Amino acid sequence: GKITGLWSAAPAYSSGTNRTTLVTTGNPFPATPGALRGRVINTNTAQSRQAYIMDSTANSVTVIGDITAATGFLGFVHNGDGFMLPDYRLDGASPCVNVGDDAAPTVTATDLLGQPRVGPADLGAYECQTPGGVAVVSITPLGDPVTGASTLTFEVLFSRFVTGGLSAADFVVRFAGLDKTPPSVLSLSGSGYRWTVTVNSGNESGQLSLDLVDSGAPITDIIGLNLTEEFISGGTQTLAFLKISRHPVGSSKKQPGDAHTFSVIAQNGIGTLHYRWTHNGVPRGDDSPVLALTNLALGDTGSYVCEVTDDYITVASNPAVLVVSVVSRVPVAGGMGLALLAALCAGAGALRLRKKG
Numbered sequence: 001g002k003i004t005g006l007w008s009a010a011p012a013y014s015s016g017t018n019r020t021t022l023v024t025t026g027n028p029f030p031a032t033p034g035a036l037r038g039r040v041i042n043t044n045t046a047q048s049r050q051a052y053i054m055d056s057t058a059n060s061v062t063v064i065g066d067i068t069a070a071t072g073f074l075g076f077v078h079n080g081d082g083f084m085l086p087d088y089r090l091d092g093a094s095p096c097v098n099v100g101d102d103a104a105p106t107v108t109a110t111d112l113l114g115q116p117r118v119g120p121a122d123l124g125a126y127e128c129q130t131p132g133g134v135a136v137v138s139i140t141p142l143g144d145p146v147t148g149a150s151t152l153t154f155e156v157l158f159s160r161f162v163t164g165g166l167s168a169a170d171f172v173v174r175f176a177g178l179d180k181t182p183p184s185v186l187s188l189s190g191s192g193y194r195w196t197v198t199v200n201s202g203n204e205s206g207q208l209s210l211d212l213v214d215s216g217a218p219i220t221d222i223i224g225l226n227l228t229e230e231f232i233s234g235g236t237q238t239l240a241f242l243k244i245s246r247h248p249v250g251s252s253k254k255q256p257g258d259a260h261t262f263s264v265i266a267q268n269g270i271g272t273l274h275y276r277w278t279h280n281g282v283p284r285g286d287d288s289p290v291l292a293l294t295n296l297a298l299g300d301t302g303s304y305v306c307e308v309t310d311d312y313i314t315v316a317s318n319p320a321v322l323v324v325s326v327v328s329r330v331p332v333a334g335g336m337g338l339a340l341l342a343a344l345c346a347g348a349g350a351l352r353l354r355k356k357g
Contacts, residue, residue, distance in 0.1 A: 027058035032164035045082040096123035165219040250320035271311030
């Protein structure tokens with residue numbers, strides 16, 4: 001509605017900008033700097049003069065032109081004069097809402113305050129912005145499903161030009177995965193209709209959503225209206241943090257005919273996990289976390305890797321090296337073998353004694 005009061009000081013004119021600043025008390029105007037820019041004000045209620053506002057604070061307005069008493073013109077402002085800030089904005093019940101012709105050549109894309117015309121356009125200088133209406137158009141995650149990133153970003157779009165009250169504390173992150181400590185909002189940036197919220201993504205796979213709860217000061221638009229404070233559910237982002245917690249282990253001491261088993265353990269997968277084993281880059285084995293090899297041959301030597309895939313990403317294990325080789329052995333069997341070994345040792349000892357003698 002309209003705002004009325006008395007000026008508490010003589011108006012101050014700047015010839016450099018051709019603007020006059022008027023001051024009052026009690027902070028009757030919106031606290032956001034410039035919130036009244038583009039509106040008009042009756043600077044002296046004893047007269048019918050109105051001035052165009054170029055800037056404002058909670059207790060002052062700056063208007064175009066010299067309206068000080070020094071000009072000598074009737075109707076200009078003195079200390080103690082009354083003022084009235086009229087409200088020409090439409091409310092939701094006005095018959096002028098949504099009855100304009102969008103095809104008319106005089107219809108602009110935005111109203112006098114730069115707010116978008118929502119078709120059909122309203123009749124009037126200001127597009128209707130009904131207090132309490134849902135002002136958030138969307139909360140959307142940016143990018144594809146997150147794969148191991150420490151942070152992720154959401155874009156928040158408003159239907160009204162937000163100028164005050166919005167902070168990181170107005171958002172809450174909800175996580176449906178296994179993380180016991182919900183990820184937190186890290187930062188808020190942007191202005192007007194478009195804002196960006198960065199959150200800590202945690203380290204578990206699952207569904208993360210960003211919601212607007214407006215738990216702090218009222219969120220206001222450029223003309224001082226409060227945005228809705230009701231809970232607004234936002235977009236959901238998928239976090240895919242599939243990882244291998246136990247990698248396959250190789251061996252360097254295998255011989256032909258031996259057996260060896262590789263295995264992996266994967267965690268935080270989303271959906272069904274699939275396994276693909278390779279031997280020196282060539283597929284080997286089945287879709288299983290275990291690769292069991294029996295009756296090894298020399299050709300089984302090489303590097304073994306397991307790729308694990310869930311519904312979103314694929315991760316590869318560390319390579320495990322398997323070496324299969326033939327080890328030479330002295331044939332020793334039964335009593336005859338032992339006797340032969342003893343004779344050889346005795347002969348070698350006698351030979352050394354003769355050389356010393």
